[in-house]
Amino acid sequence: MVTKTQLLEFIQHDSYRPLSMKDLIKVLGIGPEERQAFKKLVKSLVQEGEIVETREGRYGAPGRMNLVVGYLQGHPDGYGFVVPKEKGVPDLYIRARNMGGAFHGDLVVARIEKREKGGRLEGKIIRILQRGRHIMVGTYEAHKGYGYVIPEDPKIPYDVHVEKPDSLGARDGQVVVARITEYPHRRRNPIGEVIEVLGDRDTPGIDEEIVIREHELPVTFSPETLEEASAIPEELPAEELTQRKDLRHWLTVTIDGEKARDFDDAVSIEILENGHYRLGVHIADVSYYVQEQSAIDLEAYQRGTSVYFPDRAIPMLPPKLSNEVCSLKPREDRLTVSVLIEFTPRGDKIHYDIFESVIRSRERLTYTLVRQILQEEDPKLVEEYKWLSPSLQQMRDLAQVLYEKRIRRGSLDFDLPEPEIILDLQGGIENIVRAERHIAHRIIEEFMLAANETVASHMSWLNFPTIYRIHERPDEGKLSDFEEFIRRLGYTLRGAAAIHPRALQSLLEQVKGKPIERLVNTLLLRSMKQARYSATNEGHFGLASECYTHFTSPIRRYPDLQVHRMLKKTWVGESYTPDRLEQLEAWLEEIAEHSSVRERVAMDAEREIVAIKKVKFMQDKLGEVYEGIISGVAAYGLFVELKDLYVEGLVHVSTMYDDYYHYQEDNYALIGERTHKIYRLGDPIKVQVASVNVPRRQVDFLLADGGKPRRRGQRPSALTTQG
Structure with a gap:
């Protein structure tokens, strides 16, 4: 039987011309007993968009048609x-x-x-x-005998027509979920039926329910999955313990956020007799509990990842696994896969070992607690944790060495503020603050990066299929535009076509601490491609890494779970034929593509709930004036992000009454026709809150007195100060 890969290679070959199904069967020599499966394969490739079927019933590669x-x-x-x-x-x-x-x-x-x-x-x-969506979440607008569902998603330009008998009794202004029964055709709106009434706009918790429905996130687990999970024993089998390295006497700890409950990773450190560090990264052995093709596995695959909202999490695995038997809880025996790495004091890796283990975490530490011990040197905490302080200090020292070494090789370290939503007991927004990033985060970040790189290079060296985390080179055109812009700021970036990340990191270091730092960081980040999963190792540009994977979070990311499984296959000693390896790689590529899609869905949902919370936070601030930064420029206006609050809104060009403003795309600027005022990306500005629209996720600003746009020929300090 012809495989998917073989068929695609045949159709994409330069000598191929579009053939009918009958001709494909004849040319490829498909026997009678294989024809049904072959036709199914062709149809699936058409459905996935890998090949195209013409009106005449011929099949070809879309790029050549x-x-x-x-x-x-x-x-x-x-x-x-x-x-x-x-x-x-x-x-x-x-x-x-x-x-x-x-x-x-x-x-x-x-x-x-x-x-x-x-x-x-x-x-x-x-x-x-x-079809990308089959349901629509929106506000119900009642009319006589019918109604419309006005979508929450502004990217949907259609209202959904609903006949009154299909409205489920929804009242005007309520938020509903509608199933689309007929999609739009020419000038006709889509038709649907209300299948759920979520409630009034001010119903507690409705923001999360809207986002969950909008992105079709699975919240409940199937009965089969829950039944499998409940059957998993909490006690570790004695026989299994004898087959693993026993590290329960080692000093291992977890370091996570205050609200975390799914502890994927624990760390340990030791100074060897030769003065080298021995870092231990111990990851929950989820693959021991979740068997391939089980109900738990199939549902975890569909979810792809856990999703995190400010007040809740939607886990990839049932709570029995994510919060209990797999979670590396303190003072409880847990099955793990350990990566031990020996580093010199300069951060050079000279040896590693990867194996199945059992550990017992000594302590559940938080990022805040570690910061208070290491940075603030809180006397009470230092005394309470004096048994642990030497290890934490060694972790800090090694993490700093690894960080500096990574930066020297060209790993990009974007220093852009991330907002953190602070909620009150009722789930309302109390404040928006800058999320902390300090030494405790760096310890875990560097140690996880080291473990991920080690596992990736190990699998690559074995030449055995696995899933890699790849980050492709930036688009040449976008990077050239970025190079041209920073040249106007007085900086150079040579060789955009074959640039090494070290050159970009050098630029980030040059602008660090200067007024243009955030502007340069933002524009460079926008020129980058999005990291994704792949069965082919293409390196990770942003990390300046030749080989990288995700191995350290199998409780919350499906690719990590799959990497564990592939790693274990190399320990069994089973031989694989070239055909079997090719099939395995094709299967992993499907998992990688699906996981990348699910990751983007999760990221979109997480961003959307934060956006809703931000807009709601601004509802009672109409008329107030804030300082901000121009975060985007378009022909229709200026996007402004408020300092300290990280809320973004629009100053529409129609409200800039003092002049006609023209958009200069190359300069990321709006320039006044008569006054020659210039508003450019990255400029400081003062704005007044004009309106807030929660359903549209939109905040509108007006320019406030005190904003200081510049005149042509006057270069502001934000663009001229280079130190």
């Missing part, structure tokens, strides 16, 4: 972009009239119809392969 297959990213104004599945293909712009009834998130086939100067492509959607 002037077609693009990808996911549609919608815009509130009705147009969108098709983000291609194929690497290296630019996004395809789709006008509103050429959307073909597609929604944001749909997998579509689009025909390229125009190639503009500068490489921008424009096209038309000709086929919808998979």
Whole structure:
């Protein structure tokens, strides 16, 4: 039987011409007993967008047929972009009239119809392969005999028509969930039926419920999964303990956030007789409990990752596993996979070992507690934990050495503030503060990076299939634009086409502590590609690492669990034929792609709930004036992020009454036609809160007196101070 990989290679070959199903079967020599399975394979590849079926029933590679297959990213104004599945293909712009009834998130086939100067492509959607959403969350607007569901997601430009009998008794203004029964066609809106009424807009907890439904996040586990989990014994089997290295006498600890309950990792450290460090990273052995193709495994695969909101978590694994038998709770025996690494005082790795183990964590430490001991040297805590202080000091010293070594090799360290939402007992927003990042975070970050790199390089050296965490080189065009912009600021960045991350890290160090630091960090981050999972090792550009994986969080990330399984396969001693290895790699690539998608869904949901909380926080602040930074510039206005609150809003160009402003894309600026005032990305500015729209996740600002736009020829300190 022809495999998926073989069929794709055949169709993508330069000599291939589109063939019918009958011709494919004949050319590839598919026997009668294999034809049904082969037809199913071809149809699945069409459904996934890997190949395209023409109107004449012939099959070909989309890239060679002037077609693009990808996911549609919608815009509130009705147009969108098709983000291609194929690497290296630019996004395809789709006008509103050429959307073909597609929604944001749909997998579509689009025909390229125009190639503009500068490489921008424009096209038309000709086929919808998979619908990205089947339900819609929104506000119900009641009319006589019917109603509309106005979507929460601003990227959906359609209201959903609902007949009154299908409204489930929803009242005007309530938040509902509607199932789409007919998708939009030409000028007709989608039709749906209300399947759930979430409540009024001010119902406690409704923000989380909206995001959960909007992203179709699974909250409850299936009965089969819960039944399997309940059958897992809490006591460790004596026979299993005899087959593992017993590290229960070692001084191991966990360091996590105050609210954490799923403890994936524990760490230990020791100074050897030769003066070297021996770092121990001990990871929960989830693969021992979760068997492949079990109900727990299948549901974990579908979820892909845990999702974290300010007031709750949606775990990948049932609580019996995530919070109990797998969690490395203090003073309890736990099964682990340990990575021991010997480092010189300069941070050079000279030896490592990876094996199954059993540990007993001595203490559950928090980031705050470790900071108070190591940085603040709190006398009471130092005395209470004097039995642990030497180990913590050694961890601090090694982490600093590893960090400095990583930065020297070119690993990018973006210093951008992250907001933390502080909730009151009722779940309301009490404050928004900058999330802390200090020595305790660095200890865990560096140790996990070291373990992940060690496992990745080990699997690569064995040449055995696994899942890697890859970060591809930046898009050459975006990096060239970034290079041009910083050149105007007085900095150079040579060789964008073949740039090494060390050059970018050097730039970040040059601007550190200067007024333009945040601007440069933001623009460089925007020019980067998104890290993803892959069965092919392509290195990690952002970490300047030749080989990287995710191994250290199997309780909350499915790829980590799979890496554990692949690692264990290398210990069994089973031989694998080339065909079996190829099948294994193809299977892992499917897992990697699915996990990357689920990761993006989780990230979008986490960002959205934070955005809702931020907007709600601003509801009672109308008319107040704040200092901010211009965080984005577009033809229609300025995006401004408030200092200290990290809330972003828009100053629409129509409210900038003193002049007509023109957008200069190359300069990231709006420039006044008459006054020559210039508002540029990164400039400080004062704004007044004008309006807040929670359903649209939107805060509008007005320019306030005291904002200091500059005149042409006047270069502000934010752009001229280079120290």
